[in-house]
Amino acid sequence: MAEHPAYPVGLRLTGRRVVVLGGGQVAQRRLPALIAAGADVLLVSPGATPSVEAMADAGEIRWERRPYADGDLADAWYALIATSDPEANAAASAEAERHRVWCVRSDDADLATAWTPATGHSEGVTVAVLTTDARGRDPRRTAAIRDAVVEGLRDGTLVAPHHRTRTAGVALVGGGPGDPDLITVRGRRLLAEADVVIADRLGPRDLLAELPPHVEVIDAAKIPYGRFMAQEAINNALIEHAKQGKAVVRLKGGDPYVFGRGMEELQALAEAGIPCTVVPGISSSISVPGAAGIPVTHRGVAHEFTVVSGHVAPDDERSLVDWPALARLTGTLVILMGVDKIGKIAETLIAHGRSPDTPVALVQEGTTAAQRRVDATLATVAATVAAEEVRPPAVIVVGEVVHVGPRSAE
């Protein structure tokens, strides 16, 4: 049977009976795709892994708790034979042959009438990789080829020009805190498709160096804004480039909607009739403390974390933050844009009840090669920031979580 290559095909299983024999690891790996394909899955097995059991409990599959019996495959369109009993596997395989049911065998690919390819998905395309004969089967190789193709399609390094749907208009992409590996897969793909990238100082600047030469990279801080406010000038630049039919990426640090003015840009684009897609990013408010070994919550220590902007002092009339209320909370306070005003902020927190001994950590340029962590308390933080010359960008963490991890976790 294995002398000829397998004939690849996509089975449309919606509502069709698929019988799975054996509820172990193989079933656990294969069932999600069968469920996603809409198959009417019958599992026959005396036992099952907790994950498989959960699928049965959720009603995603029907589970008959017993060993295989002749006749189980009579109504099946497709079967997966994966019990730990070689005799049952052989008997089920023979039954499948009798009923002309395509069947996969986890114990012997050579005796199977069907093979499961290594599969992956990217933008409406399923990539399925099979080796040409059973003897040459090497699951690690097929998985590696699948990964390479899917990853290439996702990040744009594998370009299929005739099939690629470029995202029209502007993509507001959250680039994460700075480490180029911490952008999302979708963000990276959109970046690879861009004609124009308008980037902030924060975020994964290293990714810009990877862009092909034809891509116009604009530093948002350098857009001339004359009589406009800087943000209006950025909005206008986005609109102008998109109107020229270019694929524009607005690359922002962290997440576009966390102190990122993402919604202002989206609104300006909507008013100009430009389609806009927003790609979330990993916000520095959680990831930067994490990169320095500080969890923003910890069981028994902090059941809440509050993220605030410290760009204006607590006594500034423009401040929208209720600092006295924050001082009464016992959980973690994460302050962004707060380096300049940390003295006033610490004073206010202490004045409204937070202990002066509350631990504080400042994490500067988190997730980048220049990352540095400086520790203090609410009482000492202002002096420490001055003495240690802590500079923005930094995330300031206030609360007992600062002490829960080993400093070596940085």
Ligand SMILES: C[S@@+](CC[C@H](N)C(=O)[O-])C[C@H]1O[C@@H](n2cnc3c(N)ncnc32)[C@H](O)[C@@H]1O
């Ligand atoms: C305008 S806010 C943008 C926040 C961003 N949208 C986010 O979700 O992370 C800029 C502030 O984020 C913080 N920040 C961003 N990236 C950082 C990094 N890599 N290290 C430390 N702080 C960072 C700093 O507090 C900085 O002043």
